[in-house]
Every structure is written in C-alpha cells, then in structure tokens.
Amino acid sequence: MSQAIASRPLVSLAMPETGAARLLTQGxxxxxxxxxxxxxxxxxVMLGPVDLSLQTLAILLIAACLGTRLAVATLLLYLAEGAMGFPVFQSTPEKGIGLAYMAGPTGGYLIGFVVMAAIAGYAADRGWDRNIVKLFGAMLVAEVAMMALGFGWLTVLIGTEKAWTFGVLPFIVPDLIKVALAACLVPAGWAALRGLGIAR
Structure with missing residues (x-):
C-alpha cells in the first residue's frame, strides 16, 4: 500500500474513487x-453545576473518520443549518435560534468547532489516526484552539474573569476526558479493521 493510501482517513475504506457515486457518498x-x-x-451530561454535551467528542470522531475536507464541510453545513433557524445547537430553541443565538455566548465555540474539525481532520489525513499518542496530541491542540476562540468571544461579552470562570474552567477536565476517549477509539477502530483484514 502506498503512503498516500495508507494516510487516508477511515472513511476512505468505503468511499468510491470517482464519479457521481463518490459525490453522493460524500454528501x-x-x-x-x-x-x-x-x-x-x-x-x-450533568457534572455538578455544569451542563455538558457530547458534541466535542462527536466533532473529534467525525474529523478523525472523515478527514479535513469532509469534516470542515460537515461543520459548515451544521452552522448553516443553525443560522437558518433549525434547532440544532445545544440550547436551541429554548435560548433562541438562528444568527441571534450564534452571536451569543456560544458564538466563539461554534466557530471553534470548525477549527477543531480542521485540525483533527488534518491529523487523520496524515495517518496520525493510527497512533494514540500522535492523535491525542493533535486533538489536544484542536481542543485548545476551540476553547481559545470560545474564551475570546466570551471575554468580549462578559469580561476575562467571568469568561474563564464560566466558559473554560468547568470544562477542562471533562473535555480532556473526551479528547482521550476519541484518541483511543479511532486507533482501536483501525486495529479492529486490520484484525479483520479490511485495512492495513
């Protein structure tokens, strides 16, 4: 197997090479x-006073399985759905919908999701999704980038101290757990496929 093929993300195993079938599969x-x-x-998931979702875990897994282009496309479509008023975000519709919601406290995190997907997908494109240590490192960078964007926007809205206290600190340990879980699941999936003779 060539290096180019070996470095493709997990989805490449089921992706048609060319033509309309490939486009339909990607869509x-x-x-x-x-x-x-x-x-x-x-x-x-309730963790004390903090209301957590599994979204960052899902983003990391999607990015690691799809690679950069499809993962970023997925996140951009997701944000477009939210902007059009579909209740796709964690606190919609109860805390608003559409662009008004996206400009609120979660706005920086939503943009950060795209960056997170790009970084984790980039790692998968280079074959790092077979190695727990490399994948964990890339996903940790992706997590930090997402949190930095969320923190930055929250700082504009509520100030640095409150942004750190309410927008970053409660999520550090739970998000580290999600990063570690994602970094273990994807290489484990590759190992299982190799064991079945489906992948190398």
Missing amino acids: FLVLAGTLVLTLSAKTK
Whole structure:
C-alpha cells in the first residue's frame, strides 16, 4: 500500500474513487454528520453545576473518520443549518435560534468547532489516526484552539474573569476526558479493521 493510501482517513475504506457515486457518498456523510452533531448537542451530561454535551467528542470522531475536507464541510453545513433557524445547537430553541443565538455566548465555540474539525481532520489525513499518542496530541491542540476562540468571544461579552470562570474552567477536565476517549477509539477502530483484514 502506498503512503498516500495508507494516510487516508477511515472513511476512505468505503468511499468510491470517482464519479457521481463518490459525490453522493460524500454528501450523505456530511449530512449524516450534521445529524450526529445535533444529537450529540442534545445529549446532556450533568457534572455538578455544569451542563455538558457530547458534541466535542462527536466533532473529534467525525474529523478523525472523515478527514479535513469532509469534516470542515460537515461543520459548515451544521452552522448553516443553525443560522437558518433549525434547532440544532445545544440550547436551541429554548435560548433562541438562528444568527441571534450564534452571536451569543456560544458564538466563539461554534466557530471553534470548525477549527477543531480542521485540525483533527488534518491529523487523520496524515495517518496520525493510527497512533494514540500522535492523535491525542493533535486533538489536544484542536481542543485548545476551540476553547481559545470560545474564551475570546466570551471575554468580549462578559469580561476575562467571568469568561474563564464560566466558559473554560468547568470544562477542562471533562473535555480532556473526551479528547482521550476519541484518541483511543479511532486507533482501536483501525486495529479492529486490520484484525479483520479490511485495512492495513
């Protein structure tokens, strides 16, 4: 197997090489990804006073499986759905919908999701999704980038101290756990496929 083929993300195993079938498959994967993101946003885990979703875990897994281009396309379509007023985000419709919601406290994190997908997908494109250590490092960078954008926008809205206290600090440990979980699941998936003779 060539290095180019070996470095493709997981989705390449089921992706037609060319033609309309490839485009249809890509479109289906992107649309399905937005559904997964919506479901993960609505799946809430209570950790003390903090209301967490599984969305960052879903983003990391989608990016690692789809690669940069399809992962970013998935996140952009997801944001477009939200901008059009579909209740795809964690606190919609109860806390607003559309662009008004996106300009609120979560706006920086939403933009950060795209950056997160790009970084994790970039790692998968280079074959790092086979190595737990490399993938964890890339996903950690993706997580920090997302949190930095969220923190930056919150700082504009509510000030630095409150942004750190309410927008970053409660999420550090839970998000580290999600990064570690994603970094373990994807290489484990590759190992299982190799064991079945489906991948190398």
